[in-house]
Amino acid sequence: MRVSHRVGDLVHIPQSVALIVCQQSEDPQLTIPMRVEETTEPRIGVVTRVSDCGYTQVYCGGSRWSVATKNIYSLKV
16 A cells, blocks of 8 residues: 655654755656755654655654655544
8 A cells, every 4th residue: 555645744753864965856767965964763743845756855843854655654633
């Protein structure tokens, strides 16, 4: 089952997930990671951009990060 996130959704980001700040490019293969951080505890984020390349952009901890879509889970309210 494919889970689709939408802009504005709250998501759960588990511990030990890579958060990446990238230099954006139209071609995903040309995207360059500028900063990488691994979560040391679970976090909550807000989806700011959804793409088909396997990564979702979230706002978390005062920054925008790209996170592998398979590693985040929607929060039901």
